Amino acid sequence: MVEFKDLTVTYNPGMENERVALKNVSLTVLEGQFVTIVGPNGAGKSTLLKVILGEVQPTSGLYMIDGKTMNYMKPHKLAEFIGRVYQDPNTGIFPALTIAENLIIASKKGNRPFKFSSVKEEAISLLRDLGLGLEDRLKTKAGELSGGQKQSLAMVMAILSKPRLLLLDEHTASLDPDSASRVMELTERINREYDITIIMITHNMDIANSYGERLMRLMEGEVVNDGMRNIVPRVTSAV
Numbered sequence: 049m050v051e052f053k054d055l056t057v058t059y060n061p062g063m064e065n066e067r068v069a070l071k072n073v074s075l076t077v078l079e080g081q082f083v084t085i086v087g088p089n090g091a092g093k094s095t096l097l098k099v100i101l102g103e104v105q106p107t108s109g110l111y112m113i114d115g116k117t118m119n120y121m122k123p124h125k126l127a128e129f130i131g132r133v134y135q136d137p138n139t140g141i142f143p144a145l146t147i148a149e150n151l152i153i154a155s156k157k158g159n160r161p162f163k164f165s166s167v168k169e170e171a172i173s174l175l176r177d178l179g180l181g182l183e184d185r186l187k188t189k190a191g192e193l194s195g196g197q198k199q200s201l202a203m204v205m206a207i208l209s210k211p212r213l214l215l216l217d218e219h220t221a222s223l224d225p226d227s228a229s230r231v232m233e234l235t236e237r238i239n240r241e242y243d244i245t246i247i248m249i250t251h252n253m254d255i256a257n258s259y260g261e262r263l264m265r266l267m268e269g270e271v272v273n274d275g276m277r278n279i280v281p282r283v284t285s286a287v
């Protein structure tokens with residue numbers, strides 16, 4: 049699905065503050081995979097996600113989706129099938145709006161016809177299905193939710209537009225351990241039950257060692273480790 053071939057990103061090339069963020073990275077992420085990326089500060093993790101989103105153009109090498117080299121003149125095309133959730137729980141949602149309004153806005157994103165009644169039904173059934181306990185609180189302002197609930201809502205919003213790929217950049221970093229576990233269980237269900245490919249960055253080694261079928265380690269812009277793992281099935285509690 050997503051493929052990098054010998055991809056290098058150099059910020060400020062030729063200048064005093066030149067910085068090579070990714071060095072000849074080659075990788076292939078298959079449809080449906082859940083890939084966890086770890087690495088120290090400055091390793092190039094966020095740059096990798098930015099390339100995927102079309103926010104940063106490689107200096108050399110190829111970035112391909114479904115075997116086609118990406119055209120950076122049309123980055124909006126990427127937005128149509130990529131969802132994202134970041135670290136700050138307030139950036140993935142509109143805190144001043146109700147849960148219902150947030151879901152409606154999210155539904156309008158994406159490449160499909162919008163019909164209010166069907167979207168409302170779909171959003172409610174998604175919330176119910178995921179067991180988040182938010183379906184009865186549709187008139188609550190999103191800003192009043194806990195950090196974990198905000199991130200869960202942000203993830204539901206991200207998948208409402210039916211992305212094929214979900215990018216998660218430290219999406220549990222600001223949560224307490226219990227909330228982080230619940231959000232990770234939701235992440236896993238989104239991958240398995242909704243068949244959405246996930247690329248997740250984390251600094252939390254407990255999470256990295258427990259979630260995702262493939263663990264990749266970046267160091268100074270290079271992939272130094274990339275392996276499939278057999279994860280021991282967890283007993284999943286209600287989210």
Ligand SMILES: Nc1ncnc2c1ncn2[C@@H]1O[C@H](COP(=O)(O)OP(=O)(O)OP(=O)(O)O)[C@@H](O)[C@H]1O
Nearest residue numbers: 059067068069087088089090091092093094095096
């Ligand atoms: N816009 C930019 N201009 C110049 N250098 C940059 C820019 N963005 C990132 N860098 C540099 O590129 C390198 C990789 O940065 P990146 O943000 O991808 O790392 P990271 O692994 O996500 O780090 P962190 O875990 O701290 O978020 C770093 O040395 C960083 O300083």
